[in-house]
Amino acid sequence: MSTSLIIIYKSLYKSFGPQHWWPARTKFEIIVGAILTQQTTWRNVEKAIRNLRKNRLLTIENLANAPLRKIEELVRPAGYYREKAKCLKNIATYLLKHYQGKLKELFKKDTKSLREELLNLRGIGKETADSILLYAGGKRIFVIDAYTKRIFLRLGLLPASDYDKIRMFFEDNLPRDVKIYEEFHALLVKLGKEFCKRKPLCSSCPLFKDELCRYSHCERSEAIS
């Protein structure tokens, strides 16, 4: 590997500063947000979260006991609202039943088995599971999202297309530091939102300015996910 990941991280951090992820008041709210933000803008997730908060449904017990139709109505702004409502009620019910609604008990488990447990829940895939593990559980797991794949493909640094291989690439080539994982993923999303859409603005991209990205990479702007 010619370019060290930590150098890219430092370049982004210097340009954008800390991103303060995950934006949430509680650990359970992080879990709810992780599900709601699937293929959805954060702006719309915020509306759904506000609706849930207004109705006091941001606790495990209240959400588990709420009528599915009510949850659907409240999370509608986040899209896929039937699927997401079902998933939210299901995970709340699961946490209530198996952990007495205590996330502290959940996150006592080791990372590997906890990850498998989350992946067995309907509507929780790898990215959502890893977001929960990293940001709510404080586990040392790197989150791979569509922007991260796209950015590293353009940089010519994508080691594979398989999710877990990409994740291991990051985990093997960064300091074993949860804070860096949290910040780096947030910074990559920030970069992706601003510079890796269909019309890249390469001249103002921090990676380009720091000579970590060649202009020609950005010119290949076909959507990749």
Place this chain on the structure above:
DNA sequence: ACCCAGGTGGCCC
């Protein structure tokens, strides 16, 4: 009127 967003699961080959 398009296109896409901090994905996931099912089905096909």
Place this chain on the structure above:
DNA sequence: GGGCCACATGGG
């Protein structure tokens, strides 16, 4: 393992 498809609202 890859290639489609449904799932759905809201902003550019």
